[in-house]
Amino acid sequence: MMKGCVYKGPLQSMQFLELDKYKKRVFQVLLALTIVSGTVFVFFNYQRGQSALALIEMAIVILSVGLMIRVNKIRNREKFLRIALVYLTFFLSVMMFAFSVEGVSITVFVWALGIPLISYLLLGVETGFIMTAIFYSLTASLFYRGFHAHVSMVDSIAYANFIACAFVFWGISHSYEHSNRFAKDRLNQLAVFDHLTGLYNRSMVTKLFTKAIESPNTHQQQISVISFDLDHFKNINDQYGHAIGDEVLQRFSQVLMEQIPAESSAFRMGGEEFVVILPTSNEAKANNLAEKIRKAIEQDLIISGLPKAFYVSVSVGVITDWVKSANLNSMLKAADQRLYQAKQQGRNVVVSHG
Ligand SMILES: Nc1nc2c(ncn2[C@@H]2O[C@H](COP(=O)(O)OP(=O)(O)OP(=O)(O)O)[C@@H](O)[C@H]2O)c(=O)[nH]1
Known part of the structure; x- marks a missing residue:
């Protein structure tokens, strides 16, 4: 049986992996949610005297509005991934800043559970993994810095549940994106090559x-x-x-x-x-x-x-x-x-x- 046929046509130079429409949709949803929830948090944080945080949140709301207008016009896959990477890094850094604010409620850390989901859905398996590893580590150190002195006050079962939940979210996001990529590659293959001969x-x-x-x-x-x-x-x-x-x-x-x-x-x-x-x-x-x-x-x-x-x-x-x-x-x-x-x-x- 013929195996591993080497394609001599101009395949390599063709862009088969068109921009995943679902990634664009995820980005639009993330931007919309950021605009709505960000605006609420700007008022809320301004009211309670957290003006630095309110200012940063306002910046991310304005950036999100700008991107919302532009995102539909992006056709190039690499360009989209670059913009999404920069945005997400900024977005998650703002989240880390919110975690580090003096007197922040312990419940704010629940937002960290969304890190793997948006990282994998927007950026794919490899970059999603790196983003999750970096921002989960930052979350853990900020949590430790802010709460380890009062850790006796924290219900240890709730604490363990939170950590387990974080890893479950990470694992599911990883395997979902992985199988999604496999299915997409297979579909591309079927659309392009004859299954019997590989031509x-x-x-x-x-x-x-x-x-x-x-x-x-x-x-x-x-x-x-x-x-x-x-x-x-x-x-x-x-x-x-x-x-x-x-x-x-x-x-x-x-x-x-x-x-x-x-x-x-x-x-x-x-x-x-x-x-x-x-x-x-x-x-x-x-x-x-x-x-x-x-x-x-x-x-x-x-x-x-x-x-x-x-x-x-x-x-x-x-x-x-x-x-x-x-x-x-x-x-x-x-x-x-x-x-x-x-x-x-x-x-x-x-x-x-x-
Ligand atoms: N094994 C196999 N046979 C196939 C496949 N696709 C088509 N065929 C067969 O190819 C044969 C084509 O036969 P014909 O069109 O009569 O042509 P031929 O016998 O090569 O005769 P000439 O072209 O006139 O020399 C048919 O028997 C089809 O069943 C396939 O994927 N695998």
Whole structure:
């Protein structure tokens, strides 16, 4: 079985992880809650003579209003995470300041339970973990500094409950964000790659073709589309079963990945049909590549579990066009017509004219 296929297409440079909409929503909710509760606390703290705290709270309310107006326009994931990190650091520092104010009620520490929740939901697993570790440690030291002298007054069971609760909140936030990321990665994978062969799936053709022709300095160049269709594949399934048929598809995909150059991409279009997009190409280059792949497949294909090697061949259609006039649909259509001619000519051939 083929494992760990190396993708040669321009995957690395593509931003698949679009800005998580839910993180944006969490941020908006946090901002809204900060504006409402912050305004209440500004009045409350001003009334009881805590003007320094009231002033800092007012600053965070104003900052939150500003961000609330801007946050919807942020499209870039990294930028969003940077802003969220700076905001949350400021927000949690204000919380720490509130914990350290002289004469503060012990109940104010209950707000610390929200630290892992907002850190993980906004910033993800790694940064969420670091933020929680830092601000939980600060909370613990501020609690110790303010209350250790009166610790006999504190109900020790309530104290233990609070600590246990803090760790439960941390653990749940961590595992939730972790499984959420796993599910998101899996979804991205399913949306992009064919599950059997690991090649790009059909839905990626338009995206990667557009990316190839829109790359800088390609305007004066040519691009090729190569269509492949395994010959008499139905016979393989009928003769050896679908599992062996699947293995042939995987082995062919492996050959494709080994042969195509780094800047190109390979797709499984469905069944036993494959396409390669070859940027910065010309007719000779595309033809040579198609021939090389056809010959590589023509060799004995050794499949595990079978008593002897058997032959597999592929028919190929090639089309090359100038990038400035290239159109994906017409190129795919032309490559398929040539592929059809290859089948008509008896299979196991490359057709690049006609
Ligand atoms: N094992 C396996 N078979 C598949 C898969 N998808 C499609 N097929 C089979 O691929 C076969 C395609 O057969 P045909 O379209 O008749 O083509 P062919 O036998 O290759 O004949 P030519 O293309 O004319 O050479 C069918 O038997 C499908 O069931 C798959 O994922 N796994």
